[in-house]
Amino acid sequence: MNNDIHKNIITLAIETSCDETSVAVMKNGREVLSNIVASQIEQHQKYGGVVPEVASRKHLENINKVIEKALSEANLSFESISHVAVTYGPGLVGALLVGLSAAKAISFARNIPLTGANHIEGHIYANFIEHKELEPPFICLIVSGGHTHLVYMKNYGEYEVLGKTRDDAAGEVFDKIGRALGLNYPGGPEIDKLSKEGNKEAIRFPKAYLERGSYDFSFSGLKSSVLNYLNREKMKGKKISIEDVAASFQQSVIEILVEKTITCAIEKKVKLIVLAGGVAANSGLRELMREECSKYGLELIYPSKKLCTDNAAMIGCVGYYNYIVNKNSNLFLNAKSNLKFENI
Amino acid sequence: MKILALDTSSSATTVALLDNEKLVAEYTINNFSTHSLKLMPMISEIFESCGWLPEDIDIFGVSLGPGSFTGLRIGVTTIKAMAQALNKQVYGVSSLDVLAYNLMYVDGIICSIIDAQRDEVYVATYKWDNNNLNQIMNPSILSVDKLKEVMYKKKEHVYFVGDVAKKLRLRIEEENCDTNMVFPPDALLLPRAYAVGKIARQHASEGKLKNLEDIVPIYMRKSHAECQYEEKQRSEK
Amino acid sequence: MKCIDILSEKETKNIATKLSKLVKKGDLIYLTGDLGAGKTLFTQAFARGLGIRDQITSPTFTIIKEYDGIIPLFHFDVYRIERLEQMDDLGYDEYFFGDGVCVIEWASIIEEILPDGLWIEINVIGEKERKVCFKGRNKYYEKMVEELLK
Numbered sequence: 142m143n144n145d146i147h148k149n150i151i152t153l154a155i156e157t158s159c160d161e162t163s164v165a166v167m168k169n170g171r172e173v174l175s176n177i178v179a180s181q182i183e184q185h186q187k188y189g190g191v192v193p194e195v196a197s198r199k200h201l202e203n204i205n206k207v208i209e210k211a212l213s214e215a216n217l218s219f220e221s222i223s224h225v226a227v228t229y230g231p232g233l234v235g236a237l238l239v240g241l242s243a244a245k246a247i248s249f250a251r252n253i254p255l256t257g258a259n260h261i262e263g264h265i266y267a268n269f270i271e272h273k274e275l276e277p278p279f280i281c282l283i284v285s286g287g288h289t290h291l292v293y294m295k296n297y298g299e300y301e302v303l304g305k306t307r308d309d310a311a312g313e314v315f316d317k318i319g320r321a322l323g324l325n326y327p328g329g330p331e332i333d334k335l336s337k338e339g340n341k342e343a344i345r346f347p348k349a350y351l352e353r354g355s356y357d358f359s360f361s362g363l364k365s366s367v368l369n370y371l372n373r374e375k376m377k378g379k380k381i382s383i384e385d386v387a388a389s390f391q392q393s394v395i396e397i398l399v400e401k402t403i404t405c406a407i408e409k410k411v412k413l414i415v416l417a418g419g420v421a422a423n424s425g426l427r428e429l430m431r432e433e434c435s436k437y438g439l440e441l442i443y444p445s446k447k448l449c450t451d452n453a454a455m456i457g458c459v460g461y462y463n464y465i466v467n468k469n470s471n472l473f474l475n476a477k478s479n480l481k482f483e484n485i
Numbered sequence: 486m487k488i489l490a491l492d493t494s495s496s497a498t499t500v501a502l503l504d505n506e507k508l509v510a511e512y513t514i515n516n517f518s519t520h521s522l523k524l525m526p527m528i529s530e531i532f533e534s535c536g537w538l539p540e541d542i543d544i545f546g547v548s549l550g551p552g553s554f555t556g557l558r559i560g561v562t563t564i565k566a567m568a569q570a571l572n573k574q575v576y577g578v579s580s581l582d583v584l585a586y587n588l589m590y591v592d593g594i595i596c597s598i599i600d601a602q603r604d605e606v607y608v609a610t611y612k613w614d615n616n617n618l619n620q621i622m623n624p625s626i627l628s629v630d631k632l633k634e635v636m637y638k639k640k641e642h643v644y645f646v647g648d649v650a651k652k653l654r655l656r657i658e659e660e661n662c663d664t665n666m667v668f669p670p671d672a673l674l675l676p677r678a679y680a681v682g683k684i685a686r687q688h689a690s691e692g693k694l695k696n697l698e699d700i701v702p703i704y705m706r707k708s709h710a711e712c713q714y715e716e717k718q719r720s721e722k
Numbered sequence: 723m724k725c726i727d728i729l730s731e732k733e734t735k736n737i738a739t740k741l742s743k744l745v746k747k748g749d750l751i752y753l754t755g756d757l758g759a760g761k762t763l764f765t766q767a768f769a770r771g772l773g774i775r776d777q778i779t780s781p782t783f784t785i786i787k788e789y790d791g792i793i794p795l796f797h798f799d800v801y802r803i804e805r806l807e808q809m810d811d812l813g814y815d816e817y818f819f820g821d822g823v824c825v826i827e828w829a830s831i832i833e834e835i836l837p838d839g840l841w842i843e844i845n846v847i848g849e850k851e852r853k854v855c856f857k858g859r860n861k862y863y864e865k866m867v868e869e870l871l872k
Contacts, residue, residue: 554813
């Protein structure tokens with residue numbers, strides 16, 4: 142056996158909180174030895190992989206295969222795994238339970254420690270993987286299909302949740318407006334692409350600031366007004382420029398996301414802003430955030446597209462940081478669909 | 486041959502360790518605690534009590550259903566992951582078969598029933614022929630009324646097994662039927678991991694090997710959802 | 723079918739709160755209406771009425787979210803369901819016939835497999851105005867509608 146492996150912590154990480162089945166092998170938390178995502182294994186579309194399936198029994202059907210692939214790509218066997226990390230929430234209970242059951246079984250069978258991880262926290266940690274020098278403190282905007290949070294990360298495992306959505310997650314609104322515009326699922330990347338061809342000033346959709354001093358978000362009003370606009374124009378018999386609607390809608394979303402994040406960073410006197418979650422892949426958001434950060438002398442970091450969406454590597458990273466401070470779980474670890482990301 | 490077997494198809498969680506024919510330990514819990522919470526700690530406890538280690542196991546046995554979706558998902562995934570981590574073989578068995586083992590040597594028809602909600606049950610019937618279990622009626626989904634109708638017509642005694650048998654008994658008693666239907670006491674109604682282990686061992690000796698990815702829960706589609714699904718398929722063509 | 727006119731979000735919240743006091747374990751509430759009609763808003767007020775302090779957010783992505791209240795609340799959003807057997811994979815009957823109350827947004831998408839329940843249709847009339855229609859699919863739910871609209 143390779144002695145070098147024994148000095149390192151090799152984490153087998155499992156993520157099954159929603160549609161995607163993913164398993165990764167990580168070395169010392171930040172080095173990816175493999176990061177397998179089930180929907181990407183079979184290349185069905187020219188865009189690379191299929192869209193992961195909704196509510197499917199595929200987690201159970203995929204999990205062993207994905208574990209096997211993660212190990213073989215890392216060129217390791219179970220013998221070399223020193224630790225298991227798994228998402229235990231938030232998410233869909235039935236899906237979470239597949240990953241949890243597998244993780245607990247492996248932990249017991251191999252007699253290695255188990256760490257539960259919060260999926261939302263995972264998105265933040267995706268940045269630690271690609272940016273080796275990244276250290277807290279920073280302000281993190283986590284935006285995905287299921288979540289929208291603005292968090293002040295003071296230290297590893299120490300957070301202050303400054304704001305979150307009161308209704309729809311940002312990514313979800315992208316998907317719903319995408320559907321209303323007749324675009325393919327997922328709507329986010331489609332709207333991002335279409336926006337480049339449209340005029341973002343064409344229509345002024347309202348932005349919900351909520352009460353003074355609040356860092357919370359609310360997107361259901363914006364969603365309604367875009368839908369109302371589409372209905373009104375259709376009733377008037379007017380031709381709708383979907384490029385303009387996409388661009389204007391996207392502009393409203395990203396303006397509010399950027400504004401609240403920047404204001405927050407200035408208030409907390411933090412010089413570094415980090416993006417996370419699927420919507421962090423949005424080029425409009427990245428561009429506007431970069432511009433504003435530059436204006437205020439703030440640094441900006443975000444992960445590559447693959448690490449923005451759900452994947453196990455980010456979970457392995459969280460798991461590692463929990464493990465080294467002995468924040469381990471036991472075999473009673475249960476799925477929590479509503480696991481909150483709170484002040485710690 | 487050392488075996489770890491379990492069944493999470495019903496409200497109960499049951500785990501057993503076998504050494505060839507011998508039942509070394511069996512642990513069944515049937516209260517409100519969920520499979521997701523209890524299963525792995527029970528497995529850990531049973532190993533510790535027997536002084537066994539996971540790597541001692543030669544084969545794994547698991548009940549594949551039909552039954553509770555959540556329960557099956559947890560049980561099947563747990564066993565498959567353990568087997569994968571230890572590079573050992575898994576044998577999947579039918580929950581309806583497992584129930585029939587509670588009434589070995591009984592003369593008459595064994596009717597295994599598992600709750601399918603909406604007043605329906607998953608059902609299969611068997612007869613014992615010495616040590617051999619013969620399936621008479623293939624697994625199906627029937628309404629409780631239809632089940633009563635079918636079983637009432639049988640010339641022999643029909644013994645019901647499965648936790649939903651209690652509900653059925655209440656229905657029969659309500660109607661004051663003097664019937665050929667027999668309801669064993671509660672203690673015999675729940676699945677036992679011992680039976681899972683026994684059947685798994687039989688499969689192993691018969692060389693009924695299956696790839697890990699082919700071992701999946703038995704999801705019998707409910708009649709109404711199936712009809713609607715087929716309707717939609719037809720109308721979409 | 724009984725309909726009422728709603729002029730503000732406050733009125734939606736009131737009716738939802740009233741409903742939360744009438745439901746029991748095992749009850750099924752089906753919400754339909756276009757995007758932006760106010761289904762999640764309705765559910766938020768309903769949840770408050772059940773004593774749930776957590777923020778209720780849209781379950782579009784995870785499909786089901788579970789909350790602990792006076793009675794457990796299972797909040798479904800089947801917007802993303804494309805095929806009925808995806809519902810099977812969720813083990814939906816175990817929720818429907820389980821220990822809590824189910825509120826299902828976009829219920830019309832899976833109408834064929836739904837047992838009798840209380841159907842609530844929220845129609846958009848204006849920016850804030852809604853016409854909300856209630857239909858109980860059996861005597862139990864019909865009585866609930868009567869109580870609700872007293």
